[in-house]
Amino acid sequence: MHEVSLMAEVLSIVETVAQEEGMVAVHKVKLVLGEGLLLMPDSLQFAFDILKKEPIADTATLEMETKEGRVFCVEYIEGE
């Protein structure tokens, strides 16, 4: 239900880290998603596609891995 606000948080983390690392473009964002959080991957993907923006994250793709428990983290980002 709150996938959009969570994705906004994800992208804010991604952009901050990319800038710190001196990246000009992020190609991939990998999320780990705990089943216990009852989040919907489709909604997260939808929010990602809408919220990702220039100049850093606009061409990024999203990969999600579901695990047991309540973890919800950005595992890694890939870019240049």
Added chain:
Amino acid sequence: MKKQVYLQKSVLHGNQAWAEQNRKLFQKHSVLTVNLISSPGAGKTTLLERTIKDLKKYLRVGVIEGDVATTLDAEKIAAQGVKTVQINTHGACHLDAKMISKIVENIQLSELDLLVIENVGNLVCPAEFDLGENLRVALLSTAEGEDKVLKYPSVFERADVVILNKIDLLPYVAFNLKRFAQEIKKVNPNIPIFQLSAMNGEGMVQWITWLLNECEKQKQKTESD
């Protein structure tokens, strides 16, 4: 140059940081803060009205009302003569720690013993967002059915106390008390459970006594720090 950066960073880290800051602030003023969560219509506001009525001669109470829209609940609570502030989330399904942090600026915490945050009526989303509270109360009403504990486990798993409301309706609804207790035990084995009717007052004494005791504990905690 292509590279991969591992961060393992929790997405809710931002909310957690705000929550810890809130908790410190509540502790500093020795205010016990309660986050009240239930589905819409379970009786959060009625429970709160009754609780305030019974408590206000012992404690100074303040309330933060979270709703998607309107100030109806805040008006009801303010009619009890306690400090009430309203947060309208304008569509958001839960309160988060940052919203609370912003609104407590308008509350004189030093003039309170107990602050109750009535979350947005929703049995799913509020569970994931720590507001910086000391106690999380999960409220269920008999009309909803005992199966909600297993259907929406997060709220009950992460609560500090469970209240079953509307026990005056037990003769009229198919609510299995025994199964309710078993299912709570499955998701949160040692949690205290109170059964009451906020409407007619049955069972309120036990809940009020417990809450007064928790406020006392919070005060002692602040003094010993």
